Amino acid sequence: MQPAITAMTQAFEKAMRAHGLTRTEYFVLLALSKAPDHTMKLGDLAGLCHVSPPVVGRTVQAMAAEGLLRREQAPHDARSFNAVLTDTGRARLEQALPVYVATLRRLILDHLHREDIDMAKLAAAWQRMAETA
Numbered sequence: 001m002q003p004a005i006t007a008m009t010q011a012f013e014k015a016m017r018a019h020g021l022t023r024t025e026y027f028v029l030l031a032l033s034k035a036p037d038h039t040m041k042l043g044d045l046a047g048l049c050h051v052s053p054p055v056v057g058r059t060v061q062a063m064a065a066e067g068l069l070r071r072e073q074a075p076h077d078a079r080s081f082n083a084v085l086t087d088t089g090r091a092r093l094e095q096a097l098p099v100y101v102a103t104l105r106r107l108i109l110d111h112l113h114r115e116d117i118d119m120a121k122l123a124a125a126w127q128r129m130a131e132t133a
Contacts, residue, residue, distance in 0.1 A: 008107045015103045019096040024051055024059050025068070026100065029085065029093040032069060038085035041074055045083055068092055 027049045046056035064071045068089035074080035
């Protein structure tokens with residue numbers, strides 16, 4: 001199992017590099033695209049992306065320098081900062097999203113045969129994985 005996960009992670013990172021993104025940057029853009037007003041507190045973003053607050057802080061700073069997002073002080077908490085998706089960030093995500101989907105298909109779905117897939121069981125398994133991540 002571990003070799004497969006490692007291979008998938010490396011292939012995904014390589015695919016995202018073609019769009020000038022790291023894996024964390026991709027997930028930051030994806031999370032912001034789904035957030036209300038395309039805005040999230042950095043601490044919440046770190047949890048959603050499964051990285052530490054310092055990692056998300058450095059990532060957001062680098063992405064802000066590229067214009068992919070803005071880093072703004074949270075309006076109701078002077079100690080917190082928000083990341084806000086920009087049009088440039090949204091465009092980069094739209095370019096990378098088909099690559100992400102194609103990579104998942106190539107790495108996972110293309111190796112499954114119809115008889116391998118019980119959709120109800122697969123959905124339950126994905127849900128369990130999400131709950132323990």
